[in-house]
Amino acid sequence: MVRSKLLIPVWFPRNSREGTVDEFVEGGTDPLTISLYQMDLDRTQFLLRSYLRIRLQKIEKHMFHILKTDELFNRLSKEEKVFAQRSCDDLKMHLEDSVLSRLPDNYQSILKQSIISEEIDMVPKPQLDMFVVCKTKYYLGHIQLEDGDDGNLDDRGNQRPLEEPFEMEPNVLYFVRYKPIKKLVEEGKIDLY
Amino acid sequence: MAGQSDPHPSLFSADEVEFVAEDEMIEIVPNMRMEPLNLLCGDYGPFFPQMVTKVPIWLAIALKKRGKCTIRPPPWMSIESLTQILESERESQESFQVLPFHYVEISRLLFDHARDDIPDVYMVRSLIEDIRDVRFHKVETSLESFEDARSSAVRIKNLSAMEVNIVRPFVGRALQAFYKHGSPDLIPNPERMSNSNANRWQQAPDQGQRVCYELMHGVILKSALYEKDKGFDNDTRHCSTQARSCYIRMLARKIVPVFFGSLF
Numbered sequence A: 001m002v003r004s005k006l007l008i009p010v011w012f013p014r015n016s017r018e019g020t021v022d023e024f025v026e027g028g029t030d031p032l033t034i035s036l037y038q039m040d041l042d043r044t045q046f047l048l049r050s051y052l053r054i055r056l057q058k059i060e061k062h063m064f065h066i067l068k069t070d071e072l073f074n075r076l077s078k079e080e081k082v083f084a085q086r087s088c089d090d091l092k093m094h095l096e097d098s099v100l101s102r103l104p105d106n107y108q109s110i111l112k113q114s115i116i117s118e119e120i121d122m123v124p125k126p127q128l129d130m131f132v133v134c135k136t137k138y139y140l141g142h143i144q145l146e147d148g149d150d151g152n153l154d155d156r157g158n159q160r161p162l163e164e165p166f167e168m169e170p171n172v173l174y175f176v177r178y179k180p181i182k183k184l185v186e187e188g189k190i191d192l193y
Numbered sequence B: 001m002a003g004q005s006d007p008h009p010s011l012f013s014a015d016e017v018e019f020v021a022e023d024e025m026i027e028i029v030p031n032m033r034m035e036p037l038n039l040l041c042g043d044y045g046p047f048f049p050q051m052v053t054k055v056p057i058w059l060a061i062a063l064k065k066r067g068k069c070t071i072r073p074p075p076w077m078s079i080e081s082l083t084q085i086l087e088s089e090r091e092s093q094e095s096f097q098v099l100p101f102h103y104v105e106i107s108r109l110l111f112d113h114a115r116d117d118i119p120d121v122y123m124v125r126s127l128i129e130d131i132r133d134v135r136f137h138k139v140e141t142s143l144e145s146f147e148d149a150r151s152s153a154v155r156i157k158n159l160s161a162m163e164v165n166i167v168r169p170f171v172g173r174a175l176q177a178f179y180k181h182g183s184p185d186l187i188p189n190p191e192r193m194s195n196s197n198a199n200r201w202q203q204a205p206d207q208g209q210r211v212c213y214e215l216m217h218g219v220i221l222k223s224a225l226y227e228k229d230k231g232f233d234n235d236t237r238h239c240s241t242q243a244r245s246c247y248i249r250m251l252a253r254k255i256v257p258v259f260f261g262s263l264f
Helices: A004-027 A031-061 A063-068 A078-098 A153-158 A178-186 B014-021 B057-065 B079-091 B103-113 B121-148 B161-181 B190-195 B204-230 B240-263
Strands: A131-136 A140-143 A166-168 A173-177 A190-192 B025-030 B037-039 B042-044 B053-056 B069-072 B153-156
Touching (some): A031 A078, A031 B037, A063 A078, A131 A178, A131 B161, A173 B161, A178 A190, B014 B103, B025 B057, B057 B103, B079 B121
Antiparallel strands (some): A131 A190, A140 A166, B025 B053, B025 B069
């Protein structure tokens, strides 16, 4: 997810530009120029709206997960935080009214499978094993495709045989599993498509 | 989850890919004077009659529609270079020739809005269509070779935006399925089984069922995905039937050994 601070500089020039289009109309500027400015504005707004809509879809998809993960929650803008909080509350209320309140006492939590679960085990997490299309601007040698440091030691038995480290040439598209390159994407070394 | 609006939000429609391509630069020859434009997407101009200048395609088309300029087709859109590309495209079954990332969209936009600026437009158009067909066919056949790459990364050199967009949902999910079914969780590991009592449910017969279930699940998902895609565009339909049968074939080859391996 992209940091919400990025949005602010996009919104402000938007407002001031809109002022300039009106000024042009009043100032009697040539209608062709005005319509071009208007088109430019429409394109930018279209992009911006698609961007915001995609973010809302992501929030809808994993709202409980986002709400309990500070790292993700802090990436939301103020309005998105309100949206996430409210849709969580609404969904929770709905599920409690319709189903959970009729279940035995032990099974009434929306986050846990039953009262004996020690941790929250009923919140779906985003699927990070997805394959994504990406490309890099610089040569990146030696990308370790295994999940690396964050794997628990207990899971050792589970691990795949190590794959060859992987190289990325600039401007070539790759299908790659998202997890191993997550960090590089966040550092801006790899662009997703 | 409830309230989810679109099950595949990462998939772009053909129109969205075209929208992105409209930001690519192209040369125009204006026939009027105009002050520089300070747009959100950059500063362009000033414009003088007969002076070549570079603008984004959407701007070029807007000016063209009002009869204010002629568009200069990019150098790769000539009969010579396209004939050459088509020939080398047919010669090599594996690799793809270098074409602009947005060649499908750019050529379509220019054919729609600036026919009279392209020399030999009919020939150019049929050449590009041929190239497109050859390449899409190659994409489909090369999907089979992904089977060998049971790794986490697959290289796709010189594929264009539209082609990537068409194969993305399918290839992404197929690779994901390979990755999942190649996981050590599903391959019997005698050491782990004897050690762990907690994991007893993972023993062989159940495991077979699980693989079988996932196989069916995957196939059904894929079918659903492609039914949905059919609505999008002609381009998408292209991939559907053949790709699906290819997927099932690949999946079957991958799964069956694992399945039997766990039974015996």
